[in-house]
Amino acid sequence: MASNRKVMVLPGDGIGNEVMQANMKIIDWLAKHRSLGFDLSEGLVGGAAYDVHGTPLTDETLADSIASDAVLFGAVGTPKYDGVPFEVRPEAGLLRLRKEMDLFANLRPAMVFPTLVDASTLKPEVVSGLxxxxxxxxxxxxxxxxxxxxxxxxxxxxxxxxxxxxxxxxxxxxxxxxxxxxxxxxxxxxxxxxxxxxxxxxxxxxxxxxxxxxxxxxxxxxxxxxxxxxxxxxxxxxxxxxxxxxxxxxxxxxxxxxxxTGSLGMLPSASLGTPDPETGLPKAMYEPVHGSAPDIAGKGLANPLAQFLSFAMMLRYSFDQADEAGLVEKAVNMALESKRTGDIMAPGCEQTDTDGMTKAVLDAMDRLAR
The missing domain is CATH 3.40.718.10 (Isopropylmalate Dehydrogenase)
Structure with missing residues (x-):
């Protein structure tokens, strides 16, 4: 199993922890079924780091992130930190990562999965195939x-x-x-x-x-x-x-x-820097766009799909694993045919939670891999 792909995992705050734990199950599946492994390290960022260190991003975590091949990020910020000084708010840790890693190019795809056409507030003919x-x-x-x-x-x-x-x-x-x-x-x-x-x-x-x-x-x-x-x-x-x-x-x-696309919970992103002259790969961080959603944090209700799709972008842009990225994306679409979290619920589908949505994606990956 290849393990020279260094990934820094920063779950952050709120639902960031929940969707990142779900993402670990996707990573475990790829290790078991595709012999695709990663050298994973985990650190604190945002409010979680502030609670322990008094800063939303320590120099050590920043150095480890810069030394990695990619950073897999969750979310930062909750109302708990609204009163702290501006320079140490949870979001300051994210901004510092972007600045110090020189992640100047933020890619945010907006793609409507065929199964989610009806979830958009726009007419199907406007968004179908977007x-x-x-x-x-x-x-x-x-x-x-x-x-x-x-x-x-x-x-x-x-x-x-x-x-x-x-x-x-x-x-x-x-x-x-x-x-x-x-x-x-x-x-x-x-x-x-x-x-x-x-x-x-x-x-x-x-x-x-x-x-x-x-x-x-x-x-x-x-x-x-x-x-x-x-x-x-x-x-x-x-x-x-x-x-x-x-x-x-x-x-x-x-x-x-x-x-x-139907929900902020469906949007992934990639933040890329200048390609390394030796490897040709850019410094990179991958994160869902949805934020920490403190209103549902800790309830097991979070939609993990934007995190999975961000991980798929990591496979594609940082590690040239287009087949595996496509597998995750296809599995997400297949899972959406029958299961939905509350933010994208539609008639005829079964409403489920974070664990149920994750299991549906893993089951779809099993079927697609046969």
Missing amino acids: DIMILRELCGGSYFAEPRGIDDLGDGTKRGYDTNAYTTPEIERIGRVGMELARKRDGRLTSVEKANVMHSGVLWRQVMTALHAAEGEGVALSHMYADNCAMQLVRNPKQFDVIVTDNLFGDLLSDCAAML
């Missing part, structure tokens, strides 16, 4: 650029501000990832910004246009304002193939796209 990729720049923009802060104006009022700043190299490197993704898909790339009102958007459009002219062979590039893109995602989402955009707009648009 398969788009939102590429979000993850290390710049208003989440990281300076200056940012809250100033006391001295008259009893305050001013909060953030800076949305990008440089030419930052835009070029995410643009190249977008073009490469488009070449592997349908060849269409939509660059999204607000060039009509934001200087950062003007530069974004200029750089993307020049990059496409120089390196965009085989890719059809179009431009769209972010507010129009949000509208178009719910009006006619299948017009898109790959959307590339900045950190803030990518956060908003990918969550909008999540509901096209």
